[in-house]
Amino acid sequence: MNAEHAVLGACLTDPKAYWRVADLLVADDFAAGAHRKLYALIRDRANASEPFDAVTIHEADAHLGNLALELASSEGWRHGNVRAYAQMVTQAAMTRRIHAAGAQIARLEGSDVLGQAQQLLGACLPRHAGEVKHIREYLRASVAELQRRVNAKEAITGLPTSLPALDEMLCGYQPGDLIVLAARPSVGKTAFAIQSLVNAARHGKRVLFFSLEMTGVKIADRIQAHIAQVNAAGMKRPAIFDDADFGALFNAAAEIADMPLYIDETPALTVEALCARARQIHATTGCDLIAIDYLTQMTPPGGPKLSTADALQIITRALKGLAKELNVPVILLSQLNRDGEGHRPTLKALRDSGAIEQDADVVIFLHRPDPNRRDRLVLIVEKQRDGETGDIWLDSNYRHQRFTAIDLPVDDQPSKPQGFGRFGQRKQQGGWNGYQD
Missing domain, CATH: 1.10.860.10 (DNAb Helicase; Chain A)
Incomplete structure (x- = not known):
């Protein structure tokens, strides 16, 4: 008093x-x-x-x-x-x-x-936090971080993504960034996210995965198939496995058991509950990377009176705030609307894209240019707030839940193929630009 x-x-x-x-x-x-x-x-x-x-x-x-x-x-x-x-x-x-x-x-x-x-x-946290500081306070922190990176001689400054070409473009998943990974259904956004999470966990990074759509057991199935490089369909029909497959699975299970990978399979979480759980994990065990599968599976805030666009804006702003507060990358999976079907997607293809496009630091699309070639995808970095954008061609091995960057064969390249470099990226003077259908 x-x-x-x-x-x-x-x-x-x-x-x-x-x-x-x-x-x-x-x-x-x-x-x-x-x-x-x-x-x-x-x-x-x-x-x-x-x-x-x-x-x-x-x-x-x-x-x-x-x-x-x-x-x-x-x-x-x-x-x-x-x-x-x-x-x-x-x-x-x-x-x-x-x-x-x-x-x-x-x-x-x-x-x-x-x-x-x-x-x-x-809700018990202080209502307000922080204060206005002179630029020199932030400059000291910037110089100190730069010095740390120089001394560490790191190839990338963020968390490795599992694709060297994507690491080169993003410098890894950056702390404090909200990264939106979007695709049409069944293209592979969950599988690609899992590949990124497993790669981070293999590097000793502590990973938290909110799986609002799939059960934790199904996520574990996919991770085992990915690491063991066995047919993912065999997790439901094990009769197709042979002794070598089972041996690879047992070895994969032993490796996975030691990974710092945490899964919350609670369906229809509110953004408040999700953020509270993330803060709890961050405060107790620590957390280096958060992924959420996926946006529209979250319970919208505000009840039925709130429009979808307004609800999504509350969610994306809260998740961006979470990334900044915990200083970790937050990967948010999202579906594309039908504007992103059949042709190259743009930011307007994000569902109710205004809030997502505004709050995201990085927007990545997975796109299948040719519906008859399920194995051929292009990863499109459509937005990066403080860096390059561009395309990376991928070979998608759904059987093993794996994605690999490739140089696109000449016969398969889209029109005006000149200029494609390493990993199928197209680089032009003044920055990176995607191919045009």
Whole structure:
């Protein structure tokens, strides 16, 4: 309570004090009801460019004015320490919210008690965080990170994607990026995502996979087929396996068991529950990469009154915020609408693409140019916020759940094939450009 007195007393006697804590405090952070009302009145008057000293507060509200006069004349605090006092208030508020959440958690029932509990705990976080800093603060961090990369002599700065050509274009999956991987149904976006996750886990990176569509067992089946290089169909019809296949599967299972790979198979998660679970894993076991399969399988926020476009905007913004907060890449799988069927997809082919296109740092399409050639795909980096875009031709081995970059044979190249370089990429002066149908 002393910290609350100090914050309010400082704000009432020095207008600058309020603006030093305005980004950190909200009225609900105060424990006493009168303190909440007084801070809210100070906030409203400050935002309206009206004075908010004890005298003008008294003129506006005599009851609160008496409290304001008392706090303004109290002693023991300093204006220069007002932000430290505010941090004490927010810490106490978070503690109260956790205690209240604990009581609510004790009464929870239903099929997703853990998810509900994580949402309640997520709501306990401080309402605001961060502060404005001079560019030199970020410059120090930038130079330090650059020096670390120079000393480490890393070929890429992010997480390896499993495709050298894609690593070259993206410098790996970058921390803090929201990466959208989109395709029409049955093209292979889940299989490609799994290949990326397995590759990261093999490099010792801790991976969290939210599989909203497929069960954890089916994901494990695909990973085993991928590593063992056996026919994935045999996981449902093992009669087609021979002794060598079973031996490869057992070896793959032993390798997978030691991977830092975590799967949440809960269907229809809300974005709040998903983010809460990700934060929990990040805080306990650590997490280097998150993948979500897939966007429209998430329960839309806001109920039926919210349009699909608005719901997707809330989801993508929350996931971008999660990537930035945890400083990890977040791969979000999405379907393309029918604009992306039969011809080269563009950003407008993303379902309700406005929010996805705006919030994504990287947008990758998997596209099958020739429906009669299931084994031939082109990976299109359609958007990269701070880098190149371009195409990579892939050989898709669905039997083994594997994708490999290839140089496209001359006979199979699209019109105007000149300029295709390594791995089928087409590079032109001024940047990377995709082929044209």
